[in-house]
Amino acid sequence: MKFNVILSTLLIILLSACGGQEKNEDEQQQSPNQTQTDSPKSATMANHPGKKVYDAVCLACHMADGSGVPGMFPPLAQTDWVLEDKERLIHITLEGLSGKIVVNGEEYNSIMPxxxxxxxxxxxxxxxxxxxxFGNDASEITIEEVQKVRNR
Ligand code: HEC
Incomplete structure (x- = not known):
């Protein structure tokens, strides 16, 4: 129950944040000095099929820019967990994760479904x-690699 409350609160914050950004678009065009946060790489990833899955399944906790929520949901930007051991990454995503972990020097002790x-x-x-x-630049994960971990 408590978890659902946290999730809905996050969604509400997210939704209002999105609305705010739309309003700001006009202002951004008028001030060319404003820094663009999207790198060319993330612009090409905007049409990637994985974005749909991310937005539907992961975004609520790990945020649109992969920055997470301090103390609650770890970031996905530049973490060993995302960039290194592929099998561990596939396993976490399939099976979820709980217990104490350290991500980019910060401790988390929460539950990923x-x-x-x-x-x-x-x-x-x-x-x-x-x-x-999110500034990550690692190799792709194939369907075969996922199958291998799922059937292990
Ligand atoms: C309900 C919230 C929630 C959702 C949805 C969620 N995660 Fe997580 N995720 C977490 C939490 C919490 C942890 C840390 C778990 C712990 O403390 O042991 C985590 C940890 C991780 C980690 C390892 C640490 C890191 O940040 O690098 C990866 C990778 C990850 N999640 C990927 C994903 C992906 C991919 C999805 C979507 C398919 C997803 N998560 C969906 C909450 C979530």
């Missing part, structure tokens, strides 16, 4: 998306 209902392709797509977004 499993996503084993997603297809091998959806898992491969979303993991390729996170490994190549």
């Amino acid at each position: 499993p996503n084993s209902h997603l297809s091998d392709k959806q898992i491969a797509d979303v993991l390729t998306y996170i490994r190549q977004s």
Whole structure:
């Protein structure tokens, strides 16, 4: 129950943040000095099939820019968990994760739900998306790699 409350609160914050950004677009065009946060790489990832999965399944906790929520949901930008051991990354995404972990020097002790209902392709797509977004630049994850971990 408490978890649902946290989630809905986050969604509300997110939704209002999105509305605010739309309003600001006009202002941004008028002030060319404003720094663009999107790198060319993330612009190309905007059409990646993994983005749809990310937005539907992961964004509520890990945020649109992969920055997470301090003390609650760890970031996906530049973390060992995302960039290094592929099998561990696939395993976490399929089975979820709980207990104390350290991500970029910060401790988290929370619960990530499993996503084993997603297809091998959806898992491969979303993991390729996170490994190549948010300033990350790692190799893709294939459907075969997901199958191997799922059937292990
Ligand atoms: C309900 C919130 C929630 C959702 C949805 C969620 N996560 Fe997580 N995720 C967490 C939490 C909390 C942790 C840390 C768990 C712990 O403390 O042991 C985590 C940890 C991780 C980690 C390892 C640490 C890091 O930040 O690098 C990865 C990778 C990850 N999640 C990827 C994903 C992906 C991909 C999705 C979508 C398919 C997803 N998560 C959906 C809450 C969530």
